[in-house]
Every structure is written in structure tokens, then in C-alpha cells.
Amino acid sequence: GAGVSQSPSNKVTEKGKDVELRCDPISGHTALYWYRQSLGQGLEFLIYFQGNSAPDKSGLPSDRFSAERTGGSVSTLTIQRTQQEDSAVYLCASSLGSESFYEQYFGPGTRLTVT
Amino acid sequence: SQQGEEDPQALSIQEGENATMNCSYKTSINNLQWYRQNSGRGLVHLILIRSNEREKHSGRLRVTLDTSKKSSSLLITASRAADTASYFCATDGRGGNQFYFGTGTSLTVIP
Numbered sequence: 001g002a003g004v005s006q007s008p009s010n011k012v013t014e015k016g017k018d019v020e021l022r023c024d025p026i027s028g029h030t031a032l033y034w035y036r037q038s039l040g041q042g043l044e045f046l047i048y049f050q051g052n053s054a055p056d057k058s059g060l061p062s063d064r065f066s067a068e069r070t071g072g073s074v075s076t077l078t079i080q081r082t083q084q085e086d087s088a089v090y091l092c093a094s095s096l097g098s099e100s101f102y103e104q105y106f107g108p109g110t111r112l113t114v115t
Numbered sequence: 116s117q118q119g120e121e122d123p124q125a126l127s128i129q130e131g132e133n134a135t136m137n138c139s140y141k142t143s144i145n146n147l148q149w150y151r152q153n154s155g156r157g158l159v160h161l162i163l164i165r166s167n168e169r170e171k172h173s174g175r176l177r178v179t180l181d182t183s184k185k186s187s188s189l190l191i192t193a194s195r196a197a198d199t200a201s202y203f204c205a206t207d208g209r210g211g212n213q214f215y216f217g218t219g220t221s222l223t224v225i226p
Contacts, residue, residue, distance in 0.1 A: 004157070033214070035216070041218060042203060042216045042217050042218040042219050043158075043203070043205075043216035044216075045213055045214065045215065045216075048213060056213065058213075059213075091157055091158070093157075093158075100144075100145050100146040100148075100207030100214065101145070101146045101163060101165065103148065103160035103163065104148075104150075104158070104160065104205075104214065105160070106150075106157030106158040106159070107157050108156060108157050109156075109157055
């Protein structure tokens with residue numbers, strides 16, 4: 001079946017512009033995660049959605065970052081007034097449930113470059 | 116930080132040799148997972164080990180967990196060039212719903 005998809009695959013934007021990154025999780029997966037991976041680094045947790053519960057936003061680095069998940073499916077990560085330090089690969093993952101024994105299925109990521 | 120730390124950061128071996136990567140973490144966990152990431156791609160789940168397990172096998176992979184030392188190891192036996200990738204451990208926090216990924220071990224298997 002279809003895996004997690006993300007769009008766009010690459011995004012180049014000017015400093016100060018807003019960007020929207022999209023994630024389509026696997027159908028039926030109730031949990032959705034956003035991570036950021038800077039060059040040569042590990043994954044930095046950003047935000048987590050589980051069903052209709054309020055999202056866990058504890059990883060968002062600043063109030064310029066926000067995310068929504070509509071209808072319990074597609075999610076959009078929005079970065080306002082982008083800065084050069086926002087340049088990274090943004091990875092989305094989904095899983096069957098929120099418990100940590102569920103494996104996460106990752107999308108291919110969106111590479112964001114802020115010039 | 117609850118992040119795991121992988122050791123070594125980079126590892127280069129000859130095809131056929133075994134590769135061992137280690138992961139240390141800071142807080143109590145319920146589960147620990149290992150993931151693999153090929154260059155420029157998303158992560159792929161390899162294996163899960165629960166906190167009450169000490170060792171687990173999956174094909175050429177062997178994972179151990181020592182909760183007293185807060186560490187785990189991933190052993191890849193009879194390595195192949197296709198095993199070249201970065202390997203990450205992921206631990207859950209006390210809440211159990213977040214995953215904390217380490218910085219990864221970059222493995223190069225030379226044919």
C-alpha cells in the first residue's frame with residue numbers, strides 16, 4: 001500500500017517568507033509526528049498528533065512554527081518568517097498508535113533551504 | 116535532554132565483517148527502537164526491544180538492551196555493502212508517546 005508522502009520534496013525560499021510543508025500519513029494511522037533533521041544530525045522532535053487529542057507541541061523551536069492536522073489525516077507544518085537556521089530536512093512519520101511499541105513509518109522528507 | 120547518543124559516530128568496515136553500534140540514553144524507557152536511514156531518504160524501522168527484554172534477533176541483526184547501564188547495542192553480522200547507511204536508536208520518554216532519536220552512527224561497508 002501507499003506509504004507516507006510529503007510535499008514538496010524540495011523547497012527553496014527567501015528569508016522572511018512563510019512556507020507550508022505537507023504530510024499525507026498512511027491511511028488508518030492515528031499518530032503523526034514531525035521531525036527536523038539538520039545536516040549530519042539526528043532527528044529533532046517537533047510536534048506529535050494522536051487522533052483528535054490536542055497535539056504535543058513541546059518540540060516546536062519557536063512560535064514561528066505551527067502545525068495542523070485536518071480530519072485526523074493530512075498534516076501541514078507552517079514556518080512563518082523563515083530564517084536561515086530553519087534550513088533542514090523536515091520528516092513526517094505516522095504510526096498505528098501512540099504507544100512507543102508501534103513502529104513509525106517515515107516519509108521521504110522535505111528539504112528546506114532558506115536563502 | 117533525553118536524546119540517545121550513538122557510538123561510534125562513524126564506522127567503516129570490510130564486507131563480511133560484523134558491525135557493532137552502541138546507544139546510550141538518559142532516562143527510564145519503555146521501549147527502544149533502531150532505525151536505518153539511507154542517504155537522502157526517510158528512516159526505516161529495523162527492530163524494537165522492550166524494556167523487559169535483554170536481547171532480540173532479526174535476521175542478521177542482534178540487539179541487546181541493558182537498562183541498568185541505560186544502553187543498547189546493534190550488531191549487524193556478515194555485513195554487506197548494502198548495509199551502508201546511518202543507524203539511529205530511538206527511545207521513548209517517560210510519557211511514552213514521544214520518540215527521542217540519537218545523532219546516529221554512519222556505517223560504511225567497503226565491498
